Amino acid sequence: MDKKVLSVQGKEVKDISLNDSVFNREVSEGAVYHAIRNELANLRQGTASTKTRSEVRGSHRKLWKQKGTGRARMGTRQSPVWVGGGAAFGPRPRDYSYKMPRKLKRLAFKSILSMKNQNDSLIVVEDFDVENGKTKNLAGILSNLGNAERTVLIVKDEDKMIKRAGKNIPWLTTLSYNKLRAHDLFYGKKVVVLESAALKLNDFYSDEPAKAAAK
Numbered sequence: 001m002d003k004k005v006l007s008v009q010g011k012e013v014k015d016i017s018l019n020d021s022v023f024n025r026e027v028s029e030g031a032v033y034h035a036i037r038n039e040l041a042n043l044r045q046g047t048a049s050t051k052t053r054s055e056v057r058g059s060h061r062k063l064w065k066q067k068g069t070g071r072a073r074m075g076t077r078q079s080p081v082w083v084g085g086g087a088a089f090g091p092r093p094r095d096y097s098y099k100m101p102r103k104l105k106r107l108a109f110k111s112i113l114s115m116k117n118q119n120d121s122l123i124v125v126e127d128f129d130v131e132n133g134k135t136k137n138l139a140g141i142l143s144n145l146g147n148a149e150r151t152v153l154i155v156k157d158e159d160k161m162i163k164r165a166g167k168n169i170p171w172l173t174t175l176s177y178n179k180l181r182a183h184d185l186f187y188g189k190k191v192v193v194l195e196s197a198a199l200k201l202n203d204f205y206s207d208e209p210a211k212a213a214a215k
Contacts, residue, residue, distance in 0.1 A: 003117075005195055006125045010144035016124055016195060019202040024118070027111045034100060035108030035182035042097040050090030053078040105182075110205050112185045122191045124198050127156075130165040138165035142172070145192060152188035154180070156196040177201050 001024050002015045018024070058077045066073055080088040116122040123145055130138050142151065153174045155162055166174045173184045177197045185191060193201070 003124050003198075006123060006145060008125065008128050008141045008144060013126060016198060018117075018124075018198060019206050021207045022110050022201055022205045023113050023122070025110055025114045027115050027118075028107050029111075031104050031108040032111050032182065032186060035105055036186060038098065038100040038105075039181060039183050044096040046094045046096050048091040049093050050087035052090070053080060053086030056084065056086045058084070106205055108182050109180050109185070112182060113191075113201070113205075116185070116188075116191045121189065122193065124193050124195055126195050128194070129159075130161045133161040133164040135165050135168040138162065139169060142169075142192070146190060149189040150187065151190045151192060152184050154191065154193045154197045154201070156194055156200055178204055
């Protein structure tokens with residue numbers, strides 16, 4: 001498929017050929033869901049903790065004899081039924097992270113890129129650089145491409161100056177083409193892709209190498 005490439009002034013300058021298997025495929029909602037869930041799970045610290053009856057402070061002496069008092073049977077002061085006692089089935093430190101199948105993750109990224117493209121939320125812009133790394137210069141370029149809204153900028157490589165300039169823009173997230181994040185892409189109102197990054201995405205997420213290997 002062909003896509004219009006915009007200049008930094010926001011004007012159409014040429015066309016670029018995008019891979020249909022990456023930017024115009026059927027959207028897999030299940031893959032998108034699992035990719036976002038995986039990223040959020042991997043971000044969890046898992047440090048919530050409560051003390052069990054063996055960890056709370058106090059004596060383990062039996063409070064009163066088992067029979068003859070007319071009161072309910074009771075063992076130690078650390079029992080969960082007492083105020084200040086241990087917690088029953090409370091949270092313990094754990095690792096919530098897990099690995100997601102590589103093919104499923106790639107499918108999720110391709111689905112999100114296709115979704116944004118089909119909704120006209122994806123913009124391809126000619127390559128530019130912010131040599132001095134100033135936020136004002138990058139903000140000026142982005143203002144020519146549309147309203148200030150939650151935006152994801154996909155660059156070719158590390159592009160340190162662009163990422164440095166974008167740190168002070170609260171509604172902007174800058175990602176490298178090979179280090180995408182499903183959560184940021186999905187919830188971004190607008191996805192701006194540099195021309196060179198779009199070409200890299202064509203190859204990086206293309207299904208053709210896999211088909212060739214299968215033959």
